[in-house]
Amino acid sequence: MIKENLDIGDRVCTVYRCNEAKVLLIQPVDDHDIEGLDSEVSYIEENAGRNFIMAAFKINDWNAELSPWQAPPVFGKEGFGNGAGKTLEYVEKALIPQIIKKYGLDENITIIIGGYSLAALFSLWAVYNSNKFKACAAASPSVWFPKWTEYAQNNSPKAEYIYLSLGDKEEKTKNKIMASVGECIKKQFEILKNRGITCTFEQNAGNHFKDADIRTAKGFVWCINK
Numbered sequence: 001m002i003k004e005n006l007d008i009g010d011r012v013c014t015v016y017r018c019n020e021a022k023v024l025l026i027q028p029v030d031d032h033d034i035e036g037l038d039s040e041v042s043y044i045e046e047n048a049g050r051n052f053i054m055a056a057f058k059i060n061d062w063n064a065e066l067s068p069w070q071a072p073p074v075f076g077k078e079g080f081g082n083g084a085g086k087t088l089e090y091v092e093k094a095l096i097p098q099i100i101k102k103y104g105l106d107e108n109i110t111i112i113i114g115g116y117s118l119a120a121l122f123s124l125w126a127v128y129n130s131n132k133f134k135a136c137a138a139a140s141p142s143v144w145f146p147k148w149t150e151y152a153q154n155n156s157p158k159a160e161y162i163y164l165s166l167g168d169k170e171e172k173t174k175n176k177i178m179a180s181v182g183e184c185i186k187k188q189f190e191i192l193k194n195r196g197i198t199c200t201f202e203q204n205a206g207n208h209f210k211d212a213d214i215r216t217a218k219g220f221v222w223c224i225n226k
Contacts, residue, residue: 001041006102009094014056016041017103021053023224024099024111026091026133027216028066028119029056036213043217048224055099059087059119066122071146074177080145088126096132110134112223114163116212118142124188127159128152135161135226137219140170140208143184144177152191161226162192162199163219169207198226 001016014029014037025044029037037056044052059065064081071080091113100107113123114137121142127133128151136159143149164185171182185201192199200222204215 001045003038008057008098009090011060011090011095012058013095014058015054015099016056017053018045018051020051021103021105022050022110023048023052024096024105024109025052025054025220025224026095026111026113027054027056028059028087028115028122030059030062030119033116033119033212033216034058040213040217040220043214044220044224047217047221050224052224053099053103053105055095057091057095062118066118067145068122068125068151069147074144074146075175084122084125085129087122088130091126092130092132112137112220114138114216114219114223116140116216117208118145120216121145121148124152124157124162127157127162128155129158131158133159135159135163135223137163137216137223139163139165139212139215139219140167140204141185141188142181143188144179144181146177149184149187149191152188156195157192157197160198161223162197163202163222164189164192164199165202165204165215165219167204167206167208167210167215169205172207 067080
């Protein structure tokens with residue numbers, strides 16, 4: 001894979017590419033995610049059945065730019081903004097078109113969006129609000145987010161395939177809201193199945209902070225191979 005950094009719009013993007021890519025992967029990342037991108041991409045490359053190109057774009061304000069609506073703090077003092085709409089607009093109108101143009105990709109290339117934690121929730125929300133994405137890889141998504149389950153029950157995703165995962169110790173926390181994540185992801189999975197979406201739920205060993213790179217990679221691999 002060839003790796004390079006690009007400035008697209010007002011964001012830094014890390015691109016991994018190979019020849020004759022058939023799939024475009026989109027992932028919002030923070031500094032910690034960026035540190036694990038090499039191992040994540042290596043895992044995908046070893047296990048995916050099709051050539052791909054990945055565009056990982058930097059999120060500057062995690063709680064603000066990835067949140068679908070405002071919500072009070074769940075941990076610490078920082079609340080959540082409502083910047084997901086603007087972030088999705090960036091993905092649709094700047095990131096995807098420029099990646100397709102720069103690398104001469106097919107205009108109808110399969111596009112998969114995914115991420116980890118709040119970036120995974122954003123990716124889920126994105127496939128409810130855009131028809132750009134064939135699939136979503138939501139690794140340990142923040143489905144505990146206030147009013148998310150209600151939103152999922154009242155709306156339908158536009159993607160054909162959705163991958164969900166969670167660590168088996170993630171719900172074992174003293175924070176009552178975050179401790180609901182196990183119940184919430186089971187509800188999300190049931191909602192998707194009832195909508196007729198092809199989906200899967202994988203449980204991984206460990207808490208929320210274990211193997212984020214590989215967990216995300218596993219989600220992308222499942223989506224690519226559908």
